[in-house]
Amino acid sequence: MPNQKRNHTTAQVRAWIAQGVQRLGVDEMRLRAARLLGWQLLNASNLVPTRVQARHEQRFPKARRLLLANQAASGSIALDGMTDAARQRNGVAAVAQVDGGCPCRGTGGITLGGAEPGESYERLCPVHRAAEILAHHRARRAGA
C-alpha cells in the first residue's frame, strides 16, 4: 500500500490490491469498502456523527495514506475497468454502510436545525436515500 505520492506501476498497484484481499479476505474487504462509502456519503454532506468519525479514524489512522490508496484504486479501475458483476454490486450506494449508526437511524430522514419549532427541517439521508437523491439530481440535469 502506498505511503507516499509517487508514480506506482500498474503492476505494483495490482499487487497491493491482491495483497489486501489475501490479508483480509473478500468479505472483510467488501465490508470495509461499504463502510468507507457510507462515511464518504455522510462526509460529503457534513453529516458524520462523532462516533462514526472515531471509528473511521480508528480504521484509517493515516488520512493521507487513505487518500493515496483511493487515488491508486481509482486509477486501477480506470485502467482495468470492472466486471459487470462488480459494477452491478458497487454501482449503487445501497451497498454503503455506516459503522457506528447512521444519523437517520435507518429512517432515511435526518432532522437538522434549531430546537425551536420551525427552525428544524428534515433532509434525506445521503446513505439510506442515495438512490432517491441521485434520481433527483439526474432529473434536474435532464431539465425535468
Ligand SMILES: [Zn+2]
Ligand atoms: Zn441513514
